[in-house]
Amino acid sequence: MKRWIAIVLVVLVVGGIIVYNKVLHPAPGAEGKPPGGGAKGGPGGARGGGMTSINGFVVVSKRLQEDIVSSGSLLAAEQVDIYPEISARITQLNIREGQPVAKGALLVKLFDADLRAQLQKLQAQADNARRTEERNKQLLDRGGISQQEYDIVTTNLRSSLADIELVKANLQRTEIRAPFSGVIGLRNVSSGAVVSPNTLIARLQQVTSLKLDFSIPEKYGPFVHNGSKILFLVDGANNPSQGIVYAIEPGVEEQTRNLRIRARVSNTSLQYRPGTFARVTLTVQNEQSLVVPTQAVIPQTRSNQVVVIKNGKAKFTDVKIGLRTEGTVQVLEGLSRGDTVATTGLLFLKPDSPVKIGGMITLPQSEAKVATN
Template sequence: MDKRVKWGIIILVGAGLIGLGIHNFTPKENEELNEASPTIKTNKKKSLNVNAQIIKPHLLTDQLFVSGKLMPDEEVDLSFETSGKIIDINFTEGSFVTKGQLLAKVNDSQLQAQLDRLKAQMPLAEDRVFRQNALLQRDAVSKEAYEQVKTELATLHADIENIKANIDMTELRAPFDGVIGLRQVSVGAYASPTTVIAKLTKITPLKVEFAVPERYARQIKKGTRLSFKIEGRLDAFDAQVYATESSIDPETHTLTVRALYPNTNGELLPGRYADITLKQNEIKDAIAIPSEAIVPEMGKNKVFVYRSGVAQPVDVEIGIRTEAEVQIVRGLAAGDTILTSGTLQLRTGMPVVLDNIN
């Protein structure tokens, strides 16, 4: 083979190999990426439908919500001060009784006999004093003799009063107006001072007892008004604080408070739980927003506002909280439009469409 032909073939083969290498290492267009790119671009521009609210200053009431219980104004387990057999029960279970009303009695026949005997001695003792005094006026008797009969008369009076006191102890009387509960004994039973006859409860007025966190302790004072609700009733009842405990409970770090509810008609019974609302401060022209608009992030609070069709985050400083709103003390102003839904999906600069504006 001719030498020129041989070198020509070698040159052609080398050029082919070089061309193939250049083709393999040249970057090619990614068809899958090209197909996905329009979707990504579309997603970047996709807007989110949200609800919004235009901030309008309004009155904001700082309220404290706690649980409590209704308590009777007075309550006592009734029992006799002495022992004996019950001979009479003079009350109807569940009825209203008045202060001083006789409720029950134990046998006092022996005491009555002693009282009669002492009373029978009174005329003679009084006559002795009268006669001795007349004799003393004429110096016919010593003063010591006169003092002796006076002492005997005074002792007789004291014995009579003692017997009467013992007789009073055989009578069980209502210490205050109230509703008497179920009786625990029957006529003929033997009662002692430890025997409970029935429970007497004063339900007009009622006490409302509850506890507040220690940070509110100085805000709760005598005269503070509150309202409460109980299960099964839609209406609220108004009460007024009349006393607070003298110190903070070191275990619960709360202050026990009591209020009075008139309960004029006796419609509420003690022992029920109550949901209590305490009004603290009223702030006029407050900037307040729904609590769901707040987005906590790394120890800070932010909200998203609507500006030129997109969502923009704003750091805010919050004040008091109510059941549904949060006061904003810095970061927002009247007229700002805040986004109240989809807050977890929102990002800086994301386009948004306002579905509902309050």
């Protein structure tokens, strides 16, 4: 009996709870739509069909400037390592270390007594061959000798003259002269030393004008040409100096995909030395261009898009972009000056969806430089 009474009490308690939840206190919105007008957002939500509020930007024309910062090296305008052409003993050494020399100045004289003696011998033989040729010429004119005999004599004369020229060329190899005006470096030999073609005597450099080599990414190649100005800064200098681009490598380096560029730097005051590291800044563009904020561009698989606001509706437009800075993107095609583009809420916009512009943004005051190595 007690068992049945307990079961009845449990049933009454459970029934009371159900009646309380379902009848007396129903859940909000249980008999209709949820508050807010939809299951996935209220008015103005992603799928609520309301008007989306965004920030906009009016396309303007701005003088866009992008600087490339690269590492470079200063090189001598002309440089040559001085080696002898023959093996011989140094008889005269006219090298003053660290001093300027003029083009054609005699730097080193090697032993040449044997060559000069050989030259005198050949000159005597050539004189004799010349007199013989003159006598045989007279005999040939009178019919005293044949043409063949005369040809042998003239051949001997030409052979003697050729031997003389050979010895003179060998004598020139005993003299080492400066190929251009410059500054001679530290010498590695002394007078009286026996040198060979593998002996480095000194280095000659032209330092009143220097070359500056640096590289930039290949995509900036179209913006650089002969005559472009660069700025560079070396360690220990307070102010940058200027150089002028005068040569561009026709091909791109396969490993780095960089384009090698060479500029000319004036160094009349000898303030720079060849081999110095330089930090180069090259302005690749500085002209009026249409620009939009970076956040306004929507990257696509094969293109880029922006959302143009026209008559209160969103229009997705393909654009061709150019240079990028920290806060702006250059627009080459697809927009006109004065167009209004969306900069926020891009993920919630659909083609021809109604749009409300809540505010307008402006461009950043400064542009960042592009750093390359």
